Every structure is written in structure tokens, then in C-alpha cells.
Amino acid sequence: MPQQQEEWTPAGPYRLKSGQHAGQTLEQILLHNIIDFLKMKWALERNASNPLHLNGYQRHFQWLIAKFDQLAATALCRECGQPAKILPAVGSSQEGYHFVPQPLCPACCAKSQWQRASTVSLSLRAPENFRSQSDKKRAWEAIKAALGFPKKITGQQLFELLAAINHHSPV
Ligand SMILES: [Zn+2]
Known part of the structure; x- marks a missing residue:
């Protein structure tokens, strides 16, 4: 079965309704609190054992990670212009x-x-x-x-940047 998250694009940033970060979006936490974002990622990886039954939070989280790494893969070496890693x-x-x-x-x-x-x-x-x-x-x-992120980039701007990445961007 094809990976459905490749085809799926969320309508907007994912806003948490409960917990320590209630009211914040996943995009904001990723930008400004990488420590907590990684803790949430580890918790998710422990719990999301069945990839066919992801809830909205899990699905959005995985989309965010996949899209961010697609974006990172477009960075070019400042010396030779080849993909930078x-x-x-x-x-x-x-x-x-x-x-x-x-x-x-x-x-x-x-x-x-x-x-x-x-x-x-x-x-x-x-x-x-x-x-x-x-x-x-x-x-x-x-x-x-x-990656050229402006210092004051908002969660909404990050979302829009990631949502605009072409599915067929080079990886
Ligand atoms: Zn190079």
C-alpha cells in the first residue's frame, strides 16, 4: 500500500488542545522548543505502532517531520552547489x-x-x-x-513553507 501521508496535506497548523503545550501549534513547538518537540516525537514513535491507524495528531506530526526533511534535502552546498547534507x-x-x-x-x-x-x-x-x-x-x-529561516518565522509561515513543497522535489 502506498504511503498515504505523501499525498495528504493538512489544512493548517496543528493546534494542541491539552497538555503542557495546549494552545500552541506543533509548528510553533518545532520552531521554538526543539527539546520538547523531540520528546513528543519519541513518545509518538513509542505509541504509533500501527501506521494504518494514525490519529490526526500522529498523522500531522509525521507529515511535519517528512516535509521538514524534504525541505532540508533541497539545501545546496555553498562551495559547489551540489546537494548539501x-x-x-x-x-x-x-x-x-x-x-x-x-x-x-x-x-x-x-x-x-x-x-x-x-x-x-x-x-x-x-x-x-x-x-x-x-x-x-x-x-x-x-x-x-x-536553511534560511527568518529569525521571527511563525508557525503559520513554517506550515505554509512546508505545505508548498512539491511532492516530487529531489531527495
Ligand atoms: Zn560541495
């Missing part, structure tokens, strides 16, 4: 990381001034790879900046 990250888990919001392809990264740096993938999941909350947050800020 990573950002350089300098530091260590003890001292904390500094993330460079410059999308690069692995080949250009390997021959740049960042060749000895760590890297973070341009993906919504990438902040999960860092242990400390401040690194998670900084990684997320760098990913948003690398």
Missing part, C-alpha cells in the same frame, strides 16, 4: 559545540577549513545526536539558519 560543528561533548550554519556537501567539507570538524546532518533528527540540551538547541538553531 551537513553542517560543520566544532567542539566536544564536554565543552559544547559551536555549529557553523553553512550547508556543505561531505566532499567540500573534507577539503575545507572544517576538515577536522565534526559534522551534523541537515535533518530534524540531527539534534538527537547531541547529549546536552544546549547542544541540541544550538544544533537546531544552526540548521534553521542554514
Whole structure:
């Protein structure tokens, strides 16, 4: 059976009716509270064992993640113009990381001034790879900046940006 979430586009941002974030939209939480968004994602992944019976929240959540990663896949390497997959990250888990919001392809990264740096993938999941909350947050800020998000982007604007992505965009 084809993945139905590929064809389905929600009508608007998903507003939570209860819980700690009641009144906020999933889009706002993704933009401004990546720590809680990732916790909600883990909870969802634990509970959504049957992909054919997703409720509206689960369906919207998965749509958001898939669309964000489609958007991230359109980022181009600032050196060669080929698809960019990573950002350089300098530091260590003890001292904390500094993330460079410059999308690069692995080949250009390997021959740049960042060749000895760590890297973070341009993906919504990438902040999960860092242990400390401040690194998670900084990684997320760098990913948003690398994708050209305005600082004051609203949940509604993010929704519209993601909803406009063509299903056949290169991945
Ligand atoms: Zn490149």
C-alpha cells in the first residue's frame, strides 16, 4: 500500500488542545522548543505502532517531520552547489559545540577549513545526536539558519513553507 501521508496535506497548523503545550501549534513547538518537540516525537514513535491507524495528531506530526526533511534535502552546498547534507560543528561533548550554519556537501567539507570538524546532518533528527540540551538547541538553531529561516518565522509561515513543497522535489 502506498504511503498515504505523501499525498495528504493538512489544512493548517496543528493546534494542541491539552497538555503542557495546549494552545500552541506543533509548528510553533518545532520552531521554538526543539527539546520538547523531540520528546513528543519519541513518545509518538513509542505509541504509533500501527501506521494504518494514525490519529490526526500522529498523522500531522509525521507529515511535519517528512516535509521538514524534504525541505532540508533541497539545501545546496555553498562551495559547489551540489546537494548539501551537513553542517560543520566544532567542539566536544564536554565543552559544547559551536555549529557553523553553512550547508556543505561531505566532499567540500573534507577539503575545507572544517576538515577536522565534526559534522551534523541537515535533518530534524540531527539534534538527537547531541547529549546536552544546549547542544541540541544550538544544533537546531544552526540548521534553521542554514536553511534560511527568518529569525521571527511563525508557525503559520513554517506550515505554509512546508505545505508548498512539491511532492516530487529531489531527495
Ligand atoms: Zn560541495
